[in-house]
Amino acid sequence: MNKYAYVEWLSFATKSPEDTSVEEARAKNDQFETANYRWSLVGDYYDLSRASYGSGEVLMEWLLAIEYPIIFVIPGEKTVVRQVAYREKEKRHFGKMLPYALEDSIVNDVDTLHFVIGQQTEPQATIAYVDSQWFAGALNFIKQQHNSVNRCMVDFQCLQRIAGDIVCWFHNGRWLLHSDEGLGFTTTDVFAADFLREWLSLANKESGETLPRRYQVYLSHTINEKDHISLETVTQLFHTLQPEANIQFHSAAPPLTVDNVTAINFCAGEYATSKKNAGQATQLTIVVIIALLSVCLFLTVNFLSIYQSTQKINIFQQNIETATRQVVTEGNMTNPVRLLTNRLEALSVGSSEPSQVVSLLRLVAPVIQTLDVELLTINYSGKERMLRLSVQAASFNIVEKLRADMEAKGLIAELLSSNAIDNKFQARLRIRLEKQ
Numbered sequence: 001m002n003k004y005a006y007v008e009w010l011s012f013a014t015k016s017p018e019d020t021s022v023e024e025a026r027a028k029n030d031q032f033e034t035a036n037y038r039w040s041l042v043g044d045y046y047d048l049s050r051a052s053y054g055s056g057e058v059l060m061e062w063l064l065a066i067e068y069p070i071i072f073v074i075p076g077e078k079t080v081v082r083q084v085a086y087r088e089k090e091k092r093h094f095g096k097m098l099p100y101a102l103e104d105s106i107v108n109d110v111d112t113l114h115f116v117i118g119q120q121t122e123p124q125a126t127i128a129y130v131d132s133q134w135f136a137g138a139l140n141f142i143k144q145q146h147n148s149v150n151r152c153m154v155d156f157q158c159l160q161r162i163a164g165d166i167v168c169w170f171h172n173g174r175w176l177l178h179s180d181e182g183l184g185f186t187t188t189d190v191f192a193a194d195f196l197r198e199w200l201s202l203a204n205k206e207s208g209e210t211l212p213r214r215y216q217v218y219l220s221h222t223i224n225e226k227d228h229i230s231l232e233t234v235t236q237l238f239h240t241l242q243p244e245a246n247i248q249f250h251s252a253a254p255p256l257t258v259d260n261v262t263a264i265n266f267c268a269g270e271y272a273t274s275k276k277n278a279g280q281a282t283q284l285t286i287v288v289i290i291a292l293l294s295v296c297l298f299l300t301v302n303f304l305s306i307y308q309s310t311q312k313i314n315i316f317q318q319n320i321e322t323a324t325r326q327v328v329t330e331g332n333m334t335n336p337v338r339l340l341t342n343r344l345e346a347l348s349v350g351s352s353e354p355s356q357v358v359s360l361l362r363l364v365a366p367v368i369q370t371l372d373v374e375l376l377t378i379n380y381s382g383k384e385r386m387l388r389l390s391v392q393a394a395s396f397n398i399v400e401k402l403r404a405d406m407e408a409k410g411l412i413a414e415l416l417s418s419n420a421i422d423n424k425f426q427a428r429l430r431i432r433l434e435k436q
Helices: 022-028 057-065 088-103 132-143 187-209 231-241 269-325 337-346 358-372 396-408
Strands: 006-009 036-042 053-057 070-074 081-085 115-119 124-131 151-154 165-171 173-177 185-188 214-219 245-251 373-381 388-395 411-421 424-433
Touching: 006 187, 022 358, 036 124, 036 269, 057 115, 070 132, 070 185, 088 115, 088 165, 115 269, 124 132, 132 269, 173 187, 214 231, 231 245, 269 373, 358 373, 358 388, 358 396, 373 396, 373 424, 388 396, 396 411, 396 424
Parallel strands: 006 070, 070 151, 165 214, 214 245
Antiparallel strands: 006 036, 036 053, 081 124, 115 124, 165 173, 173 185, 373 388, 388 424, 411 424
């Protein structure tokens, strides 16, 4: 199950303007430090019965020990969620056109607002906007102890609802309403009657619905219950304004979720930087892991190649030793080629010229050692004054290069026969000195 650090900014519990002016609060950033917050570790679905409450300073201490992604919930009083006309062919440029399309219907300067887009289904799209300066300050305050905020939602869109239902929650002097397509609002319960009357009037006019709507109404006051709207008052209010409606009343908090399909994420556009950085960090981590795996693979392949080459050299040395033992049957054999050469030179002592076999071995041995060739047998015919070699190589080209390199040394090298055995090539060569 997913787990998040839920942080909610409680606008109704902030420091009043009588204590600190707005300008001074913004200058000191204490509109966020002195505000009250509600926080808790939550899953996709949650209740806040065990949530903690406190100032921004206490919240920062809690965030220091938390590593879960943050979901920041802002009050509906700070936002406007509405629907606008939408056509599918405008999808590509809809976000850029949106502020200017609403300019005449918004009191604020659109350049001071942060616009976000929710569900887009022709002919309407759900959009929301919030004051950019306030929103940036709130995010920056939360991000003092965290690099990023995973999501930012408006409080009434956390009310879980079934399609077709309108969910209302009266809680500690506030009224939250969540309707279709993510629409809704948050206000104080003293304005409940006026807001509900206006809401029902607009909803019926725009949708043209004739069937009664279903309402889920929740009351869960936990502080100063006598100062807030009562269940009796709410019942009377709804039955008076919408007598045909199907209304269910609950003396409890509603189900809450951070996973509503229609919920709008305010961490978009210029405020999605932290998400991009997280994505870049993930991509960098993947690149580093791939690079390390590549290096490990490269080293493994090279070490394996070195090991195989060493094994081939050892086998070649063993074959040379075996062939040399046919000539030198006793004594230590640290360097069989040199031993065989020295023994042949010793046999030729007293001659005016070095013996024929010594001359041949001096020229043949270095050539064999430079190529990936396995020496199977070596024989010398004193009568014919020539060497007969049986060799094995990975390809015929290597055998041919051996013959060519010997001829380059001034020898006459003849290929007597060759055949392929188990992906290897064996050949017999006859080598003699070129006639002077």
